[in-house]
Amino acid sequence: MELNTRTGHKGTGPGAITPDGCAVEFYSRLPAGPEPDIITAAVPAGALVLELGSGVGRMTHPLLERGFRVTAVDESPEMLERVRGARTIRSPIEDLHLGETFDVVLLASFLVHSGDVRVRQGLLAACSRHVARDGCVLIQREGEDYHTNVPRERVDPSGFIVRVASSEPLGDGVNEVRAEYEFPDATWTQTFRARPLTTQQFEDALAEAGLEVDRYLTEDRTWVRAVPAP
Numbered sequence: 001m002e003l004n005t006r007t008g009h010k011g012t013g014p015g016a017i018t019p020d021g022c023a024v025e026f027y028s029r030l031p032a033g034p035e036p037d038i039i040t041a042a043v044p045a046g047a048l049v050l051e052l053g054s055g056v057g058r059m060t061h062p063l064l065e066r067g068f069r070v071t072a073v074d075e076s077p078e079m080l081e082r083v084r085g086a087r088t089i090r091s092p093i094e095d096l097h098l099g100e101t102f103d104v105v106l107l108a109s110f111l112v113h114s115g116d117v118r119v120r121q122g123l124l125a126a127c128s129r130h131v132a133r134d135g136c137v138l139i140q141r142e143g144e145d146y147h148t149n150v151p152r153e154r155v156d157p158s159g160f161i162v163r164v165a166s167s168e169p170l171g172d173g174v175n176e177v178r179a180e181y182e183f184p185d186a187t188w189t190q191t192f193r194a195r196p197l198t199t200q201q202f203e204d205a206l207a208e209a210g211l212e213v214d215r216y217l218t219e220d221r222t223w224v225r226a227v228p229a230p
């Protein structure tokens with residue numbers, strides 16, 4: 001089935017591109033980073049995890065290796081076919097109604113900053129209806145200077161460049177962001193719409209979904225542990 005591109009999202013470069021503009025080949029090359037350790041420190045050992053927007057399993061695989069049981073959800077079949085060892089479900093997150101709850105629901109990769117408020121509400125509602133009453137939702141937010149410290153770039157130790165080339169206001173609090181990923185043999189770009197959220201706006205969005213912050217997990221407050229509101 002052909003999937004429609006999400007409005008304002010675009011990707012370029014070799015291989016399949018997801019509706020939100022992500023390149024499958026790029027995410028297959030991207031190392032896991034610190035996220036699996038941050039997650040492991042915040043949840044019970046062996047927890048049942050629902051990972052929303054799993055991509056190729058960059059975080060799924062290290063989480064499985066650490067003994068978590070993971071259900072990986074993504075709307076891109078090309079992403080999901082690279083996930084190994086986890087139950088996979090192909091669906092827009094907003095439409096997910098599994099009728100099950102999980103110890104941990106994971107919403108990483110700044111998806112909560114969707115430019116479309118209805119999509120953001122749909123994502124957080126999906127988190128809320130799939131988290132166990134005594135479970136938690138782990139969310140990755142943008143850093144404070146995400147949209148202001150541009151252009152910026154870093155050279156990954158494995159030798160490629162990640163660049164946030166621009167973030168331009170489109171009106172209504174939404175920015176168009178262009179990211180570029182340069183390897184010696186290939187370049188990918190992603191253009192997407194993101195909505196910066198102050199801490200208050202983020203916490204209000206959680207409250208609207210029946211969630212509240214339990215604690216911020218990292219000093220830069222980009223990783224959050226949220227729980228069902230009483």
Ligand SMILES: C[S@@+](CC[C@H](N)C(=O)[O-])C[C@H]1O[C@@H](n2cnc3c(N)ncnc32)[C@H](O)[C@@H]1O
Nearest residue numbers: 018020053054055058074075076079092093109
């Ligand atoms: C930036 S990639 C990150 C993938 C993975 N979390 C990682 O860190 O490697 C975002 C992924 O989320 C998926 N995605 C984005 N929005 C989605 C939505 N609303 N429903 C389902 N999948 C979505 C995309 O297809 C893509 O695979």
